[in-house]
Each structure stands twice: as C-alpha cells, then as structure tokens.
Amino acid sequence: MASSEDKKVEIFFLPWIVARGHMIPMIDTARLFASYGVKVTILTTHDNLQLFQDGVDRDRSLGRDIDFLTFDLPEGCENLLSIFTINLNEELFIEKLREPIEQILRDRRPDCLVSDMFYPWTAESGARLGIPRIVFHVTGLFPLCCEEATRRHAPQHKVDSAKATFALPGLPNPNHNIEFTRLKTQSWLTTEPKGAKVFEAIVDAELKSHGVIINSYYDLEAPYAEYFKNDMGRKLWLVGPVYLFNKNYEEKAQRGEKNSIGGVTILNWLDSKEPKSVLYVSFGSQVRMAPEQFFVLAEALEASGHSFIWVARYMPESGVHKEEGSGRRVLPEGFEERMTKSGKGLIVRSWAPQLLILEHRAVGGFMTHCGWNSTVEGICACLPMITWPLAAEQFFIESLVVDVLKTGIRVGNEEWMSLHWEPKVTVTREKVETAVKRLMGGGGEVEEMRRRARELSEKAKKAVEPGGSSDADVVGLINELKSRRK
Numbered sequence: 001m002a003s004s005e006d007k008k009v010e011i012f013f014l015p016w017i018v019a020r021g022h023m024i025p026m027i028d029t030a031r032l033f034a035s036y037g038v039k040v041t042i043l044t045t046h047d048n049l050q051l052f053q054d055g056v057d058r059d060r061s062l063g064r065d066i067d068f069l070t071f072d073l074p075e076g077c078e079n080l081l082s083i084f085t086i087n088l089n090e091e092l093f094i095e096k097l098r099e100p101i102e103q104i105l106r107d108r109r110p111d112c113l114v115s116d117m118f119y120p121w122t123a124e125s126g127a128r129l130g131i132p133r134i135v136f137h138v139t140g141l142f143p144l145c146c147e148e149a150t151r152r153h154a155p156q157h158k159v160d161s162a163k164a165t166f167a168l169p170g171l172p173n174p175n176h177n178i179e180f181t182r183l184k185t186q187s188w189l190t191t192e193p194k195g196a197k198v199f200e201a202i203v204d205a206e207l208k209s210h211g212v213i214i215n216s217y218y219d220l221e222a223p224y225a226e227y228f229k230n231d232m233g234r235k236l237w238l239v240g241p242v243y244l245f246n247k248n249y250e251e252k253a254q255r256g257e258k259n260s261i262g263g264v265t266i267l268n269w270l271d272s273k274e275p276k277s278v279l280y281v282s283f284g285s286q287v288r289m290a291p292e293q294f295f296v297l298a299e300a301l302e303a304s305g306h307s308f309i310w311v312a313r314y315m316p317e318s319g320v321h322k323e324e325g326s327g328r329r330v331l332p333e334g335f336e337e338r339m340t341k342s343g344k345g346l347i348v349r350s351w352a353p354q355l356l357i358l359e360h361r362a363v364g365g366f367m368t369h370c371g372w373n374s375t376v377e378g379i380c381a382c383l384p385m386i387t388w389p390l391a392a393e394q395f396f397i398e399s400l401v402v403d404v405l406k407t408g409i410r411v412g413n414e415e416w417m418s419l420h421w422e423p424k425v426t427v428t429r430e431k432v433e434t435a436v437k438r439l440m441g442g443g444g445e446v447e448e449m450r451r452r453a454r455e456l457s458e459k460a461k462k463a464v465e466p467g468g469s470s471d472a473d474v475v476g477l478i479n480e481l482k483s484r485r486k
C-alpha cells in the first residue's frame with residue numbers, strides 16, 4: 001500500500017473569477033505544477049471553463065494529473081463577472097463563494113489551497129480546516145514593496161498637494177530615483193477609507209496565510225525579493241515567468257481565449273512588415289478609456305508615421321461613440337480606412353494572441369498599461385516599452401520598468417484612475433506622439449533598453465529551466481508540502 005508520503009501532493013487553485021488578468025497566470029501556474037507531478041485541481045465556474053479547457057485537456061493527454069472542479073455562482077452574483085460592475089468594496093471578495101468552496105475543501109482535503117489575493121477569507125477557511133492557504137499575487141514584488149512602504153510610512157500624507165512628489169522610505173536600492181505623487185497613487189492608499197479597509201483585509205489575510213506565490217523571478221527583482229522576505233516577513237515562492245510554460249503555437253494562440261480568426265490575420269499582417277518596425281499597443285484585458293482619449297491616441301499614432309497594432313477591445317465599432325448617445329467621436333474621420341489602405345495600422349477589437357505578437361520579429365516596441373503580466377511578457381520578449389499606466393498598481397510597475405530596470409520610457413500619464421470612475425483625457429496628443437517617435441525612432445538609448453531587456457529575458461529563461469531559481473522554488477514548495485504530511 002502506498003504510504004501518505006508516496007501519494008501525490010495535491011494542490012487546489014482558486015483563481016479570481018472576475019478578471020482575465022488574474023485567471024490567466026494562475027491557470028499557467030496550475031499547469032506548471034501539474035507538469036512537476038502534482039495532482040492539480042482548478043476551482044472555477046462553468047463559464048470560465050471554456051477559456052482554459054483546451055490547455056488542460058492537452059496536459060491530460062500527456063498524462064498529467066490536472067482537472068477542473070466547477071461550482072455554480074450563488075444566485076444574484078451574475079453581475080460579479082465584470083470588473084466594471086462589481087462593487088469593489090463590498091463584493092470584491094465574493095464572500096458568497098465561501099460556503100461552496102469550504103465544502104469542497106472539507107470533502108477533498110488537498111495538501112494546499114492556492115487562492116487569489118482577492119479571496120482573503122480563504123486564509124480563515126484554510127486555518128480552520130488545517131489546509132495551508134498560499135496567496136497568489138497577480139503583481140510583482142516591486143509594486144508590493146511600494147504598497148508596503150506607503151502603508152508603513154504614509155509619505156503620501158506628508159506632502160502639501162496631490163502633485164507634490166515624495167519618495168518611498170525603506171525600500172532597497174536607494175540609487176534609483178523613485179518618486180510618486182498622490183495623483184499617481186491608488187485611491188485606497190490616499191483618499192478612500194472604504195478601499196483602505198479592503199486593502200488592509202488583504203494584507204491581514206496574507207499575514208495569516210502560509211506564504212505567497214508570485215509570478216516573477218529572482219533576477220528581475222532581487223533586492224525586492226529580499227525585502228519582501230526579510231522586512232515584510234513573508235514566505236515566498238517565485239515561480240515565474242509562468243507564461244513561458246506555453247511553448248507551442250497552439251498554446252500561445254489560445255491562451256486566455258480560444259482564438260478567433262483575428263489571430264491569423266494579425267500574424268499575416270506582421271509577416272509583411274520590416275523587423276522591429278511595429279509598435280504593439282495594448283492596455284490589457286480590461287480597460288476603460290474616454291472616447292476622447294482614444295481619439296488623441298489615434299491622432300498621435302497616425303502623426304508618428306510608425307506602424308502599429310492597437311488592441312482596443314473596448315472601443316466601439318463605429319467611429320462615433322454610440323453608447324454615450326452623444327455622438328462623441330472615438331476615432332478621427334477616415335482614420336481606420338487610411339490605416340488599412342496604407343498598411344500603417346491595424347486595429348484589433350477581439351482578443352489578441354499577445355504572446356505570438358510580442359515574439360514576432362516585426363514588433364519593435366510595446367505601449368503598455370503596465371499590467372504585471374504584460375510587463376513581464378514584454379520584457380521577456382526583449383522589447384523596449386512606452387509605459388502608460390492607468391489604474392490599480394500600474395504606476396508602481398511603471399516605475400520598475402523606467403526607473404529600476406530602465407527598459408522603457410514614460411508616456412507621461414500623471415493621473416491614476418479607478419476602473420469605476422468616469423474616464424477622462426489625461427495624456428495629450430503631443431506626449432503620445434513624442435514618446436512613439438522616441439521609442440520607434442531607435443538610436444542608442446533604445447538599443448540600450450533592448451539590450452537590458454534581452455539580458456533580463458535570458459535570465460527569465462534560465463530561471464524556469466531545471467536548476468534555475470523558479471524551478472527550485474516550485475520543487476521546494478512541493479517538497480515542503482510532502483514533508484508536512486509526516
């Protein structure tokens with residue numbers, strides 16, 4: 001009979017079902033652990049299943065022990081499946097899932113539950129049921145350390161105005177000139193007491209959890225990994241970049257959504273372009289921009305004269321913003337026709353196969369909102385970036401890219417926005433045009449950024465190879481969970 005030590009380690013993964021940017025890296029991580037011989041179960045809703053089913057089926061055909069366990073959304077929760085409609089303060093944590101999830105944990109008793117940061121209640125569930133809960137963060141160490149510094153030292157409250165700059169005390173690496181303003185800082189760290197309570201609940205649950213998994217790698221953020229472990233006292237496993245787990249064309253094309261015909265069109269279009277001549281513009285899986293900001297961006301892209309692919313999933317079909325009913329124009333007159341005719345630009349309104357685009361030889365730069373996944377993917381594709389942070393912790397990530405890693409330039413957005421506020425124009429056409437010309441115009445400065453990104457990219461690939469730092473962390477966690485059974 002197999003002893004309990006011989007039995008496979010079993011891990012449950014519970015992604016935040018509201019946002020694709022949270023689900024994608026957790027599914028990659030779950031599949032990664034299954035490839036190390038762990039028995040993996042992903043807990044999710046029926047609706048989300050189809051987004052990831054194919055990859056998991058492929059793993060199973062390779063003999064890996066990975067499966068989904070689906071649950072129904074409790075009644076009245078249907079509106080929680082969109083980040084724009086969810087009430088961030090009250091429903092964010094989807095407390096209503098607590099009962100069905102606890103029931104599953106009670107029945108199946110896995111060795112560990114890896115759950116998204118936005119389910120702080122799982123720390124308590126795990127503790128009660130004797131199942132270690134590990135937090136899955138969908139951001140990097142640098143932004144987490146920045147958040148901790150603002151929490152501990154409150155420099156944002158010690159300046160006179162929203163535009164006055166402040167440094168973040170206590171962070172390692174004082175050589176970097178890292179400065180923020182209140183305007184650039186998340187509202188829950190500045191003006192919003194309800195949001196602050198939410199943030200506190202997440203931190204509190206993290207402290208009560210067994211540890212933290214982060215989709216990053218040691219060489220990308222070494223000083224901040226040390227700060228996170230030693231100063232902040234967290235147990236940490238750095239297992240990324242997990243997107244590298246997707247190796248073949250199919251996996252890359254289908255990541256995050258079964259790809260539409262759009263993917264092929266995009267790649268064909270790129271095939272016709274010169275190496276490093278195209279700017280890839282994307283603001284992630286969820287973005288709200290004012291119609292006027294879309295307009296400004298379109299004008300600037302056209303004026304720059306450089307080729308671009310612009311993923312604008314939330315932009316209305318027609319040039320006029322109909323939903324608003326106000327006739328506000330989203331794109332300059334004739335813009336799309338001109339771009340199509342000249343072959344200068346491609347506007348993508350569906351899910352884009354981002355990994356395939358980023359690695360295409362024709363792509364030479366990335367304009368990004370600084371979502372953590374996109375940032376890591378861009379760096380590992382050796383691309384210099386134009387940073388245009390909008391919401392969440394994206395301004396901190398911008399600082400990592402521009403001030404610390406020095407692989408990008410700022411577009412110059414100075415104003416943080418909640419996804420729930422009415423969006424407005426915060427970046428002028430001149431700023432966008434200047435940034436695009438500077439990045440895509442090439443020259444020594446940009447080549448230097450590319451060189452630095454290439455170095456980081458090589459280190460990322462080494463990290464996930466056998467014997468690399470991320471490989472060692474995955475093995476370390478599995479061994480620890482095994483040894484807990486004794």
Ligand code: UDP
Binds near residue numbers: 019021255256284350
């Ligand atoms: N993504 C994609 N196609 C799209 C939009 C996004 O493949 O059209 C992927 C992208 O590669 C990344 C994730 O979705 O892995 C977005 O995560 P990120 O952290 O960059 O931003 P978020 O969407 O969470 O703001």
